[in-house]
Each structure stands twice: as structure tokens, then as C-alpha cells.
Amino acid sequence: MSTAQRLHARTLGWYAEHRRDLPWRSSEVDAWGVLVSEVMLQQTPVARVEPVWRRWLDRWPTPADLAEASPADVVRAWDRLGYPRRALRLLDCARAVVDHHGGQVPRDAVDLLALPGIGAYTAAAVAAFAYGDRVPVLDTNVRRVLGRLLGAEALPPPTQTRAERHRAEAVLPEDAATSATWNVAVMELGALVCTARAPRCEACPLAADCAWRAAGFPADAHASRRHTQAWHGTDRQARGALMAVLRAHPDAPPPPDLLARAWPEGGQRDRALASLIADGLAEAVDGGHRLPTHRPPAATG
DNA sequence: AAAACGGGGTT
DNA sequence: AACCCAGTTTT
Structure with missing residues (x-):
């Protein structure tokens, strides 16, 4: 068994046992439900998204439903998820899906990227999670896990690099169905075990393969270039x-x-x-x- | 490449 | 009081 195959087997095995039962992972949820969850999850933690996502899809189950909504209702339903411009972009996205794609969320990467509020991450997430396509999904969790596992870095660089994308592509399972589960499994590993602050290496299925661990947990090399945003009075x-x-x-x-x-x-x-x-x-x-x-x-x- | 853009739970 | 979170858009 190759190194990559071992990583896949261990990660998928861990995921099968420890995955959270998040509502947007249900097989009942369609591509629109996945897309809505991904937009809400942009910079907003899972726990706060969950109740809002449920109410949102209960009220507007399809792009056509949301496309008819008023911006006041949409912003109010967005509640306190933060970055409320996302709510308006989601409204614009629903309109675009209705106007340009017959009300069906597109599958093609170019079409997804053209939608309001959909960037590289969300386009890949929709293609992988909603349609099962073989595309690398590179969110903050995956960047951190792969950076540690393969790059011996405490935390990924402030802006995504070509090397990271190449690395994510290199470890992506060949089989499409397996790659889709791999993506969500690595993401889940980053969320639950390989966390930013206090990683639980003792619970990690990849600890024996981890380059960061093998190197003795070197400090964050990009710390000097991270600046915490002021908040009070802004x-x-x-x-x-x-x-x-x-x-x-x-x-x-x-x-x-x-x-x-x-x-x-x-x-x-x-x-x-x-x-x-x-x-x-x-x-x-x-x-x-x-x-x-x-x-x-x-x-x- | 850097700045703007929310809000709240966790450490 | 910092830090962090399934990022995207604009400058």
C-alpha cells in the first residue's frame, strides 16, 4: 500500500467513526441546500450556522423561492451570522441560478465561479459535496491539515499559495466518490482534531505520518505577517x-x-x-x- | 498583495 | 484581550 493510500484509508476510517451529523451532509439535501450552507459557513462557525440554515431552507427551499424574496426579509433572516453582504449576494445568486441556469445549481466550475458570492472555495465545495466531483477543496481546515502533514508548518501562510493547491491535488484520491469523502474528511479532521490552537495529536489518525510532528512542532513561520484586526470603535x-x-x-x-x-x-x-x-x-x-x-x-x- | 467586511464562542 | 471561524470582493 502506498503512502497516499495509507493516508486515505486512515483518514476515511477516522471520518466514518467520528464525523458530525451536520444537516447539510444529509443525502436528502440538494445542491442548493449545500450551496446555501457553504455561503453561510464562509467565516462563520458551524454551530451558529446550523439553526439559521434550517430556518432559511424551510422558508426558501429552492433558488426560485429565494429569488422572489425581498432584501429586507433576506437580511433579517440572515440574523447575526455576520458579513450581511453575503445575504444579498445569496439573493443575487438565487436570481442568477433562475435566470441563467433554469433554477438548477450549475455543476461546472466556470459557471459556479460566475455566481455572486461564490469564490474558489465555495465552487469546489459545491462541485465536490453536492455533485461528487473530483476537485480539491481547500478551506482553512484543509490548508492547516495538509500544511502540517506534508509541509511541516504550524499554520498555513496568510494567502493561499500555488504550492498548497499543487499539494492538495497531489493527495486527492483518484476515484471521484472517494475524493469527495476525502475532502470532507480532511476538513472534519481539521475542525475536530488538527485544530489551530490546541491540536489533539493523540487522537489523530495521521500522527505517525505528520511532518510537523516529526519536525518537533516548529513555530508558525508566518506569525510576523499576521495582524489581528482591530474591532472596538471601527x-x-x-x-x-x-x-x-x-x-x-x-x-x-x-x-x-x-x-x-x-x-x-x-x-x-x-x-x-x-x-x-x-x-x-x-x-x-x-x-x-x-x-x-x-x-x-x-x-x- | 492588502484591505474591507460581523459577530460571538473559546482560550 | 486575543484568537479563530467550510472566504469573497474590491482596491
Whole structure:
């Protein structure tokens, strides 16, 4: 048995025993359900996505259903998942699937990448998880696992490299069905065992093969180039505070003082509201601001 | 290549 | 108080 085959067997065996029963992994879930889950999971942890995903698909089971929704309803249903522009991109995505693909989520990589809010990761995830295609899926978990296992690195570099993509392709099982399970298994291993902070190597099926472990767990070589984003007092915090007020008043504008109470500094509040309007997340009306009741068609480019 | 973009649980 | 999370888009 080759090294690659041993890695595959051990990882798939571990996954069969330890995998979480996440709702979007059910065979009942179609490609649209998978796509919605992947967009929600962009930078948002599984635990917070799960209840929102269930409500979302219960309300809008198909792209055609979502395509008819108002942006105010969509942003409100997005709740506090964060990065609410994703909610509007998902609405645009539903419209594009209806308008350009007959209401069916496309399978081709070029078509998927052309959809709003779908980048390299999500396109690969939909192709692999929804359609069972043989494509490398390179999310933050997989990058970390492969970086440790094959590159002896504590953490992957800040931006994805060609070497990482080559490495992911090199270890991908030949068989399509096996490759699809491999992708989700490595991702799950990164989420549950090979974690960023405190990896549980004693529980890892690949510990004996791990280059990082063999090298004595060298420190993160890219630490100096990682900068933690400030949060308190930023425009992002201001936008979030204002959006929370707008979500609580989906139809009518909130009483004027509520926005001021949510973000007292007037200059920054005005700038934040202007940026929300520019993003299509808010609209100015007679009595102040509210969630947008209408969204213009996205530019198709 | 770097910055902008939320929010909350965990350490 | 940092760190981290199934990233994408814009500059």
C-alpha cells in the first residue's frame, strides 16, 4: 500500500467513526441546500450556522423561492451570522441560478465561479459535496491539515499559495466518490482534531505520518505577517450595531434616536449608514433609515 | 498583495 | 484581550 493510500484509508476510517451529523451532509439535501450552507459557513462557525440554515431552507427551499424574496426579509433572516453582504449576494445568486441556469445549481466550475458570492472555495465545495466531483477543496481546515502533514508548518501562510493547491491535488484520491469523502474528511479532521490552537495529536489518525510532528512542532513561520484586526470603535463595529437596529425594525424605519443610541458618534454613524446604503443593506427614507425593500438586479458583467 | 467586511464562542 | 471561524470582493 502506498503512502497516499495509507493516508486515505486512515483518514476515511477516522471520518466514518467520528464525523458530525451536520444537516447539510444529509443525502436528502440538494445542491442548493449545500450551496446555501457553504455561503453561510464562509467565516462563520458551524454551530451558529446550523439553526439559521434550517430556518432559511424551510422558508426558501429552492433558488426560485429565494429569488422572489425581498432584501429586507433576506437580511433579517440572515440574523447575526455576520458579513450581511453575503445575504444579498445569496439573493443575487438565487436570481442568477433562475435566470441563467433554469433554477438548477450549475455543476461546472466556470459557471459556479460566475455566481455572486461564490469564490474558489465555495465552487469546489459545491462541485465536490453536492455533485461528487473530483476537485480539491481547500478551506482553512484543509490548508492547516495538509500544511502540517506534508509541509511541516504550524499554520498555513496568510494567502493561499500555488504550492498548497499543487499539494492538495497531489493527495486527492483518484476515484471521484472517494475524493469527495476525502475532502470532507480532511476538513472534519481539521475542525475536530488538527485544530489551530490546541491540536489533539493523540487522537489523530495521521500522527505517525505528520511532518510537523516529526519536525518537533516548529513555530508558525508566518506569525510576523499576521495582524489581528482591530474591532472596538471601527466602522465594522458601527455598521454591525446599526444593522442590528434595522433588523429589529424590518418594515418601518426605527425611531430616530435608536440609531443614535446604537452608535452615538455622529460622524462615524453617518459614514457607516452611507456605506450600508452603498452596499444595498439599508435605504434612506423620509423618517430615517430602514432595511431595503427592493434590490436592483445585479450587474451581470 | 492588502484591505474591507460581523459577530460571538473559546482560550 | 486575543484568537479563530467550510472566504469573497474590491482596491
